[in-house]
Amino acid sequence: MDVIRDRMIAGQSSILGVYNFLEENESLPAGQLAARQRHLLRKQLSYARRESPYFANILRHHTVEDLLNSPERWADLPLMDKSVLLENFDVVRTRNDITYPRVHEYLSDRSLADEPFHGSDLLVVSTAGTSGKSGYFVYDQREQAHIRAQYFRFMRAILAGIEPRGPLRSAAIIVTGAHMIGYKMQQHLPPEFFRMIPVLREGRAVTVEETAAELADFNPQILTCFGSTLRMLTEYKEANPDFAWRPLALINTGATLERDVQKRALAAFEGVRIFDLYGSTDTGYIGWTCEHGSMHLNTDCLKIEILDEDGRPAAEGESGSIVLTSLWHRTLPIIRYRLGDLMSVSTERCACGRSLPVVKELLGRENTLLYRRSDTGVSPVPQGVFMEMFETISGVKRFRLVQESLDKVTVSVVPLPGGEPGLAERVAQRVTPVFGAGASVDVHVVDALVPPASGKLLPVERLFDPAAERTGRR
Numbered sequence: 001m002d003v004i005r006d007r008m009i010a011g012q013s014s015i016l017g018v019y020n021f022l023e024e025n026e027s028l029p030a031g032q033l034a035a036r037q038r039h040l041l042r043k044q045l046s047y048a049r050r051e052s053p054y055f056a057n058i059l060r061h062h063t064v065e066d067l068l069n070s071p072e073r074w075a076d077l078p079l080m081d082k083s084v085l086l087e088n089f090d091v092v093r094t095r096n097d098i099t100y101p102r103v104h105e106y107l108s109d110r111s112l113a114d115e116p117f118h119g120s121d122l123l124v125v126s127t128a129g130t131s132g133k134s135g136y137f138v139y140d141q142r143e144q145a146h147i148r149a150q151y152f153r154f155m156r157a158i159l160a161g162i163e164p165r166g167p168l169r170s171a172a173i174i175v176t177g178a179h180m181i182g183y184k185m186q187q188h189l190p191p192e193f194f195r196m197i198p199v200l201r202e203g204r205a206v207t208v209e210e211t212a213a214e215l216a217d218f219n220p221q222i223l224t225c226f227g228s229t230l231r232m233l234t235e236y237k238e239a240n241p242d243f244a245w246r247p248l249a250l251i252n253t254g255a256t257l258e259r260d261v262q263k264r265a266l267a268a269f270e271g272v273r274i275f276d277l278y279g280s281t282d283t284g285y286i287g288w289t290c291e292h293g294s295m296h297l298n299t300d301c302l303k304i305e306i307l308d309e310d311g312r313p314a315a316e317g318e319s320g321s322i323v324l325t326s327l328w329h330r331t332l333p334i335i336r337y338r339l340g341d342l343m344s345v346s347t348e349r350c351a352c353g354r355s356l357p358v359v360k361e362l363l364g365r366e367n368t369l370l371y372r373r374s375d376t377g378v379s380p381v382p383q384g385v386f387m388e389m390f391e392t393i394s395g396v397k398r399f400r401l402v403q404e405s406l407d408k409v410t411v412s413v414v415p416l417p418g419g420e421p422g423l424a425e426r427v428a429q430r431v432t433p434v435f436g437a438g439a440s441v442d443v444h445v446v447d448a449l450v451p452p453a454s455g456k457l458l459p460v461e462r463l464f465d466p467a468a469e470r471t472g473r474r
């Protein structure tokens, strides 16, 4: 019987304690790791039922053992998401001092972003709400230690893949002065080792020249940023070969990195390695690339389900919607939490030897999966179709495709300088057949694509609910 150090995973206030636990898990045999996960899940379910009125109600017809042993019973538990959590905030929470009105009041006042929540040591943050709605999240000291330990696990993999000379400096390009987790978790790190570079200054977007000047000045070996920022810096380096900054590792967050950005960044910044860090304010870190280039999943922090369009477990290796149950969120427990991203999990193990499973494909937001009318109703069109298509349309520098309804698509294209005329027509000719003759495709040729404040500019995005189309509710 494995001696399970559950105190090491929840209720542990030491970052090192959690880190050691996570590191140990990476080398456990599969059976032993599964036993630990199961034990942590048992603890978490018992805690949620005891301390959270919301989960006391949700779990009332089940025993914890039934849920652990019966996939059918487990699948009966309702899914939740960011808006369910927000609507039920006051019954999900397990503490009395974080009532919805207090949290809402604090998060609505941006001038309080540098102030603790009512003098407490709680981390109270919101999400930007790229999909329209923001979410509220609270982490106590122990949970913050957990998030940091997850980050150090990733850092260990990075350090196994690069050879830094001299003291290690890292930087992150993020939205600052806001109630966002990236800013609040990093604002007190030692300035000689870490610098936060804002994407906005006094409400206006920071220029690439300003960002490049900061990078050349601080010279971080490791930089964390969104893919859209990485694209901007890569273009800057291509145009300015004497830009002196020499990164060793680039960490992409927020969205899947477009293939052409990856290729060009590797070429522009000689010797650099690119890593992905996949996480959310809602759930902590979910996945991270190791030194072998595979994205591992933190299955010792989260129970990860991949569900198909009907809410059933997707076949092994198939892609579906990610649903997460946290093994360490105690302040605001989350059980069967639908993140809104699509993923498939590989059946193969990584050559690095870590026991944690590996992502086969991270397809990003569910709203990057588009739909077309078909004989059977509606059929999905993955974003990869457009990524490949636009690589073969000459004269396109960048594009963004938004599907507003089944029959209405808008495309914005930034042309390459000196390109041939008739770009809009050529794009329309290629895109229209994908959606069928009945669809209207509007193409606009623009000077630039402007990212939102969050920095997450999706190249492909859907704005309607396909389920409503399928059942004919709309």
Ligand SMILES: [Zn+2]
Pocket (backbone or CB within 6 Å): 290, 291, 292, 293, 294, 296, 350, 351, 352, 353, 354
């Ligand atoms: Zn690996």
